[in-house]
Amino acid sequence: MSSLDPAGQPRKPAALCIGAQKAGTSWLAQMLGQHPQVWIPPFKEVQYFNHLFIPGHRKWIGWHYRQKPQEIRDRHARRGLPMPPDLDAYLDGITRGKMFHNQWYKRVFAPAPAGAMPMDFTPEYSTLPDEGVDYVAKFLPRAKVIYLIRHPVDRAVSQLRMNLAREKRRPGTLADWMAEIGNPVLYDRGDYAAYLPRWQARYPDMLVLPFGRVSRDPRAVMDQVEAHLGIGSWTYAAMTEKVFANRDALAIPPQAIAALETRMAPQLDFLARHLGPDFLKETR
Numbered sequence: 001m002s003s004l005d006p007a008g009q010p011r012k013p014a015a016l017c018i019g020a021q022k023a024g025t026s027w028l029a030q031m032l033g034q035h036p037q038v039w040i041p042p043f044k045e046v047q048y049f050n051h052l053f054i055p056g057h058r059k060w061i062g063w064h065y066r067q068k069p070q071e072i073r074d075r076h077a078r079r080g081l082p083m084p085p086d087l088d089a090y091l092d093g094i095t096r097g098k099m100f101h102n103q104w105y106k107r108v109f110a111p112a113p114a115g116a117m118p119m120d121f122t123p124e125y126s127t128l129p130d131e132g133v134d135y136v137a138k139f140l141p142r143a144k145v146i147y148l149i150r151h152p153v154d155r156a157v158s159q160l161r162m163n164l165a166r167e168k169r170r171p172g173t174l175a176d177w178m179a180e181i182g183n184p185v186l187y188d189r190g191d192y193a194a195y196l197p198r199w200q201a202r203y204p205d206m207l208v209l210p211f212g213r214v215s216r217d218p219r220a221v222m223d224q225v226e227a228h229l230g231i232g233s234w235t236y237a238a239m240t241e242k243v244f245a246n247r248d249a250l251a252i253p254p255q256a257i258a259a260l261e262t263r264m265a266p267q268l269d270f271l272a273r274h275l276g277p278d279f280l281k282e283t284r
Helices: 025-032 048-053 055-078 085-094 102-108 123-127 130-139 152-167 174-181 192-202 212-216 218-229 254-274 277-281
Strands: 015-017 117-121 144-149 207-210
Touching: 015 025, 025 117, 025 144, 025 218, 048 055, 048 123, 048 130, 055 085, 085 102, 123 192, 130 192, 144 192, 144 218, 152 174, 152 254, 174 254, 192 254, 207 212, 207 218, 212 218, 254 277
Parallel strands: 015 117, 015 144, 144 207
Antiparallel strands: none
């Protein structure tokens, strides 16, 4: 991440990465966080527009802003590093007082150095309702938008494993697994048929990238991203490393996977029609 400019002025982000969840957004943030022409907040996900338009997110967004600044402070302590005073003051300033209004959102990006493009990485933005995307388009009409697409079944499986790990649960029977597969939360984040046209209608030049290309040709992905954002080429460290590699992933019964495939068939049909069969193949 670029250093903080303590004298920076409130400003809007010039670019958004809107998702999808479990589709490579953390990897992309780690790559762009190395680029001197991009600035990403230290907690990555700002969660502003979904706080405004998706009331169900507000409870856990509060947790996000309690948890992430503390994680940053704890990380410095574990490494035996002093917490930079400017970073500490910044984290304190944006988590005190009234939050989630336009001036607060612009203050989030105030520390971006003058020559760096502020960027908001919040996968939940992809799920905004029509009125939410309208609001974003009016507030950020010239923003560069990026949307990573992962194969719907693989994305749902990854989300399910993440949710179970966070909740410290492990389904014991096939019936338990089938109940997990029936949870609508798995389908909300990957409803490309609803979300992609909604965003493309407001941002027709939005960059849409297939998740599988990240592992097969990360340099080509970054070339596309750099061209889309209008920034120079950069040499990135750890391009081939997974950010959240799960070495002890829960084995999901094949019957549950088959049920997921049935549920996701309309999404697969949409991606093949809308983006083409070759793009669909590259989503995994």
